[in-house]
Amino acid sequence: MRILLIAALALFAGVASAHADVRILSSPGGQVGPFLELFDKVRQSGERVVIDGPCLSACTLVLMTVPADRICVTRRAVLGFHAARSMDRRGRMYAEPEASKAVLEAYPEPIRNWIGRRGGLGSRMLLLRGRELTAIYPRCR
Numbered sequence: 001m002r003i004l005l006i007a008a009l010a011l012f013a014g015v016a017s018a019h020a021d022v023r024i025l026s027s028p029g030g031q032v033g034p035f036l037e038l039f040d041k042v043r044q045s046g047e048r049v050v051i052d053g054p055c056l057s058a059c060t061l062v063l064m065t066v067p068a069d070r071i072c073v074t075r076r077a078v079l080g081f082h083a084a085r086s087m088d089r090r091g092r093m094y095a096e097p098e099a100s101k102a103v104l105e106a107y108p109e110p111i112r113n114w115i116g117r118r119g120g121l122g123s124r125m126l127l128l129r130g131r132e133l134t135a136i137y138p139r140c141r
Contacts, residue, residue: 023050029057029080039065048072050140056080056125064106072140079128081111083121095123110136 022042029035035058042049043066052074055062060079063071084099100121104112111128114136118126128136 020045021048021050023052024055024059024062026053027055027059029059032058032061032084035059035061036065042066046070050074051077051079051137052140054078054080057082060107061103063108063111064103068108068137071137073133073137074140077129077133077137079133081115081121081126081128083123085123108136 039062042062047070049062049066049071050073051062051071053076055078057080060081063079084096084103085093086096086099087093104115104121107115114128114132115121115126
């Protein structure tokens with residue numbers, strides 16, 4: 001059985017048998033906690049993750065949670081990275097530099113290096129795709 005990871009629905013997806021794929025079709029990200037919980041379940045399940053579309057913001061936490069040898073990408077895959085931020089009670093966004101540093105340190109080295117070559121994590125979304133992405137993660141077969 002395949003599990004489709006689509007934005008908020010993914011947060012409540014169950015984990016299937018160890019021979020399944022988790023397919024990320026489109027995820028704009030969201031709160032970090034639910035993504036870490038979901039990806040921890042995926043890591044424990046032994047499933048492979050197929051990134052088959054945009055995986056932005058908190059979705060990229062899959063890279064620090066699931067072993068790299070269980071992640072592959074399709075030609076539609078796009079990873080989007082930015083600095084950590086939170087929202088205050090009035091709905092205003094503010095930077096979380098310590099969280100950004102912790103997240104950056106937790107990414108695999110090739111991802112850290114790629115982000116570093118682009119000036120680091122900031123408010124602007126850094127998009128990793130195409131040949132640069134397949135130099136880090138293999139194409140899905």
